[in-house]
Structure formats: structure tokens, C-alpha cells
Amino acid sequence: MASTPGARRVGVLGGTFDPVHIGHLRGALEVAEMFGLDEVRLVPNFRPPHRETPHSSAQDRLAMVRLAVQDLPPLTVDARELERDRPSYTVETLESLRSEMGADVQLFLIVGWDAFCGLPGWHRWDELLDHCHMLVMQRPDADSEAPEALRDLLAARSVSDPQAMSGSAGQISFAWQAPLGVSATRIRQFLASGRSVRFLVPDTVLAYINAHGLYRASN
Template sequence: MNDFPVSPVGVFGGTFDPVHYGHLRIAEEIAELVGLREMRFVPAGIPRLRRGPEASLEHRVEMVRRAIDGNSRFILDEREVVRGGVSYSVDTLRELRQELGKDIVLCFVTGADAFIRLAEWHRWRELFGLCHFIIAARPGHLLSAENRPSPAALPQELEEECRERWTSSAEILKYAPGGLIFTAQTTLLDISATAIRKRVASGKSIRYLVPESTRDYIAANDLYRE
């Protein structure tokens, strides 16, 4: 435990295929709620547990770069681009821990839908020694009365690992480098990258679902067309 509060660093990984207002609003509200000094967007190279992205990594990185431009707290972290190959969150967090120091507070942001599958992640138990988890509620993935995923929705080994880690206080996260789980109540925008890609493929508008910079980039590079 730290003797005094440390302003945390947020880590927001994803395919961002494409980045949209759902991503950006979650990042903004969590940064404000937790008092993050920065939120690092980490575009995934090749995700291990989901279908490969439709847009190339270079395109996805550029869309994120343009979408977060102008927000001084948002940072593009390209380490998974440089590393190449399959993306493992444990490697990214271990690198960040080595770079930023053992006492820095790292908060890994993930959706409730992804968190319930955490036990499928590579070396998942090690993650709790590297960071806190901040879970963002997602449309269609309801939280229990305790403001967390229902225990029944979690595999037994994950539920047992998490049982003593839940906290309802964002402030307490600042006093330990990692190991806790906090659920953030954020605005639920029912926007999905899959739906956006389908709209583009069918020639429908994606205005107001993504930043104008993203919309313009998709059109200029003819992305997601069938």
C-alpha cells in the first residue's frame, strides 16, 4: 500500500475496429471518476480470444490517434504495434510496470462482457499483481445489486479469485499499485464496432456514432466495404 494517494494511469486496450463514441465516453468518464492522470489507448495487434480485426493495425492506430487528438489526458500507446504478433495484456502491463515503477497505480479498463471471460486470458492470475481492474458496464451485460457482474456469471475459479478484491471506492484505488476491482457507472451508449462496420458495408450513415475524424478516415481509405 502507498502511504499517500497516487494519481493512477489508465490502460484501455482493444481492437478499436473502429474507435467510436462508446469507447471515448467510457474513457472520459472513468478518467474523471477515478482521477486518472492519463488514459493510455492500446490498440491490440492480433487478439487471442476474438476474431481478427477487419482493418489493418496501421489503420486502427491512425483512427485512434485522430479520435483522441486534443484531449490532453488521452495518450496513444503503440507498444503492441511495435511488439507484433498475438497481443497479451499481461505482457503490456508488465512492460508498463517496469517503465513506470513498482509504486505507480495502474488501472486496466475493460467491459463487463470481457471481464467475465478473464479466466480464459493468458496468465490471467498474474494480472492482479500488475493492476487494478475497472469494469465498465455494457449494454446487455447487467450488473448485480452490488454493482458488479453477478457471481453466477463468473466461472468458479474467477469468482473465487475476485471475491475479496471488489471495492466500491474509486479513491482507495490510489493507495495500492494494483489488486482491486472497481465497477464504474458510466453512460451506456449502445454502440458497437460490429454494427458500425455493418452500416458502412451496407452504405448507411455512421454520423454521430464515431468522431468525424474516424468517419472521414474510413471513407478516405475505403474501409469496411464488402
């Protein structure tokens, strides 16, 4: 299905954002610029099925993401997974977005290489491309092969040039991205030990963390 000329292009980037940091924000901005996306929605997970329970509450994580993107168009926040109050399944989020946006909008699910290789363990993973395209961000050191369960899918659905992805859903493409050397785990460790995380998170997020005493050793 060919896409409608001038169709809206929306990226979807999920995560616990525990806390949101400059790696998330810089990566999302780069994707928006590289692929001409009109919007990139950061979607905080309520309770991701494949990861540990977040250290801070859904309310705190949502507040921090909203503070982080308030002056960063085209980044926005989508709180629908937090409103479900149960484990977050990406396919359900995509179904909901597609229902709201209609058939012509190009949806792009943004995932890292590690997450992509883990797709066969996701809930209804074989239905994801019914609702979106997939942009896989590879690190320079991501030289491992995709698991066998994904090889037929890649053979049938991959597009070498991300700019050539057509239609509203159904294709996979890869792009190289050099990530910043920062992680939420490291930030939480720094905070728990009393070290500064200035410049690893936006100042507004740091102010929120300090005001609410998040990630301290007693938490």
C-alpha cells in the same frame, strides 16, 4: 503496499478499435473523470487471441485512434501491442508498462463486465493483479454472476469503493456505466451497406475511413 501520496494514476483500455468510436471515447473520458485518472491509454491490439482478426490493418486502426484522441486529454494512445507483431497478451503489456513507469504509479486495467467474466481464459490471467488494479465497468443489465473461478479472487481482492483502492496494484472494484448504443460491428455493417456513420465516430475518423475506403462491401 500504500500508494505514494500524489502518485500518478494511469488507466489502460485495450481493444481492437476497428474502428474507434464514440462509445470507446465517451467511456474512457467518464472513467478518467470518475476516478481522477491522470491519463487513460488506449491500447490497440495487434491480433487479440480471443477475437476474430481485425477487419482493418494495424496501421489504419492506430491512425484512427490517434486522430480520435488528438484533442481529448487525458486520453492518449499506446502502440506497444502493435509493435509486437504477434497475438496481444494483456499481462505482457502490463509488465512492460510497469517496468517503464516504476512501482509507485497506480495502473488501472479497465474492462467491461463480459471481459471480466472471461478472465479465466486469458493468458496468465492470475498474474494480472500483480501489475495493476482492475476497474470493471458494469452495464445496468449486467446482472449475471461472476464464474466460480473468479469468486475466491473477488472475495480476497474486491473493494466496494473505487476511490478507496490503495497501493499501485492488486485490487478490483466495480462501477456502473451506461454505455452508448453503438458498436464497431454495427458501424462496419453500416459502412458496408452504404449507410452514414456520422456522429457514431469522430469526424476526423470518418474522414480517414472515407479517404482510405475502409469497411466497404468489397473489403
